[in-house]
Every structure is written in structure tokens, then in C-alpha cells.
Amino acid sequence: MGSIKVKPKLKNGVVKVKALASHEMTTYDIAKKRTGNRDDANFITHISASVNGEVVWEASTSQFLAKNPIFKFQFKGIGAKGDKVVMTWTDRKGKTGKGKGKIK
Amino acid sequence: MQRRKFLSLVGLSAVAMSAAPVALSATDWRETKPDVWTAKNVDDAIKAMYGDKKIAEGDITVTTPDVAANGGAVPVNVKSGLNAKTVAIFQDANPESAVIVFDVNKYGVVNYDVKMKLKSVGEPITVTCVIETTDGKVFSGKRTLDVALGGCEG
Numbered sequence: 001m002g003s004i005k006v007k008p009k010l011k012n013g014v015v016k017v018k019a020l021a022s023h024e025m026t027t028y029d030i031a032k033k034r035t036g037n038r039d040d041a042n043f044i045t046h047i048s049a050s051v052n053g054e055v056v057w058e059a060s061t062s063q064f065l066a067k068n069p070i071f072k073f074q075f076k077g078i079g080a081k082g083d084k085v086v087m088t089w090t091d092r093k094g095k096t097g098k099g100k101g102k103i104k
Numbered sequence: 105m106q107r108r109k110f111l112s113l114v115g116l117s118a119v120a121m122s123a124a125p126v127a128l129s130a131t132d133w134r135e136t137k138p139d140v141w142t143a144k145n146v147d148d149a150i151k152a153m154y155g156d157k158k159i160a161e162g163d164i165t166v167t168t169p170d171v172a173a174n175g176g177a178v179p180v181n182v183k184s185g186l187n188a189k190t191v192a193i194f195q196d197a198n199p200e201s202a203v204i205v206f207d208v209n210k211y212g213v214v215n216y217d218v219k220m221k222l223k224s225v226g227e228p229i230t231v232t233c234v235i236e237t238t239d240g241k242v243f244s245g246k247r248t249l250d251v252a253l254g255g256c257e258g
């Protein structure tokens with residue numbers, strides 16, 4: 001089970017989130033170099049964030065994000081101070097990671 | 105064999121159709137548009153994603169450093185005032201082009217930062233951001249940068 005650090009901050013009606021997912025993010029090229037098998041590549045393929053059960057941000061991703069990728073994004077119209085932003089990712093091997101943070 | 109293939113296709117599309125209304129916001133673009141992620145150049149990737157739609161220059165700002173010291177983690181910011189439905193980022197240095205596709209819903213503000221890996225290819229790299237608006241128009245914005253030390257070779 002992987003993890004994400006989530007740090008949301010509310011300012012002027014917009015919640016800004018900084019998130020750090022712990023993941024190796026191996027590309028096909030790196031996998032081939034290390035193990036000789038292209039298929040050993042593993043990276044986050046989908047990541048999303050939700051507040052009070054509603055999705056506020058999501059992305060489908062490729063192998064070209066940095067190792068332990070940092071995401072910064074914003075949303076508005078939902079989320080008050082103290083609400084939790086819950087984030088989850090799924091990787092190429094089907095593993096998932098979770099993390100949450102309180103809006104400050 | 106032919107028939108089996110056809111049947112499985114029908115089955116798949118039926119599942120996709122019945123799942124569509126439920127999955128209003130959760131689109132996994134890797135599943136719905138697999139060609140985007142294997143496309144070897146930006147034009148092909150954009151075509152796979154948006155079809156033959158005309159792409160106009162639009163209100164999109166892509167920010168990167170002029171020279172990225174470390175290709176393993178190049179900070180990229182995309183910002184736009186457009187009424188976006190999807191935001192996609194492509195680059196022309198790595199073996200495949202697509203990096204990330206964001207889904208934007210009513211809560212979204214298009215101001216995203218990500219860190220991406222870029223291979224050093226000895227020439228300027230172009231990062232392209234393509235936004236499809238809620239009314240189906242497609243816009244793009246570009247930024248060119250140099251990478252000193254590649255981050256894709258491992």
C-alpha cells in the first residue's frame with residue numbers, strides 16, 4: 001500500500017492542494033535496463049482527489065512523471081476548513097495508494 | 105476466431121455503454137483511449153485523443169524553466185482561463201508523447217503543477233498543452249525548453 005501526502009489550503013475561496021505520491025514511476029526504458037523486461041515498468045496510471053465524496057480533480061498519467069511525483073492543483077466551490085481531501089492512485093500493476101489531508 | 109473477436113468487441117462496448125452514465129467524472133483515459141499513450145509523436149497523440157478536430161492557439165500558459173538542470177523532475181505548470189473539460193500535456197523528447205490527461209469538472213481550476221521526466225535529446229524540447237473546452241473546441245499552448253541532464257535513461 002503506497003501513500004500520498006496531501007496538504008490542502010483554503011484561501012479566497014479556492015482550495016490549493018499540494019500532494020506528494022510515493023512511487024517509483026519506472027518507465028519501460030528503465031525497466032528494460034534493470035531487469036531486461038519492458039513489462040516490469042510500473043507507474044501511477046490514474047490519480048484522483050475528492051472532498052466529501054465528490055471528485056474534485058483527477059488525472060490519467062503516463063510513465064513520464066517524475067519519481068515520487070508532486071502534484072499541485074486547485075479547486076473551488078466545495079470544501080471548507082477542516083474538510084478532508086482524500087486522494088487515491090492506482091498503478092500499472094493494480095496496486096493502490098491512499099492519503100488524506102485536512103483543509104487548513 | 106473472427107466471430108469470437110467480434111463478440112468480445114460487442115460485449116466490451118455494451119459494458120462501456122452501460123457503465124458510461126455512472127462514471128460521469130471518472131474517466132480513465134488509459135482505458136478509453138489506449139492509442140494516446142503509445143503514440144510516438146505529439147501529432148499522433150493529439151490525433152488519437154481529439155480526432156481530427158481543428159486546434160487553435162488559445163489562452164493557455166505553459167511554464168517551465170528555460171533550462172532544466174535535472175531531467176528527472178522538470179516542473180511544469182499549465183494555466184488557463186478556458187472552460188476546460190480535459191487538459192492534456194504532451195512532450196516530444198521521450199519515446200512516447202503523452203504525459204498526463206486531467207479531467208476537469210465543475211470544481212476544477214486549471215492551474216496545475218506536475219513534475220515530469222524528460223529525456224535529454226540535445227535539442228530544445230517542446231511541451232504542448234492541449235485543452236478541450238466544455239463546448240468541444242480544442243486549443244493548444246506550447247513552451248520550449250532545454251534539458252541539461254536527461255531523466256529517462258534511468
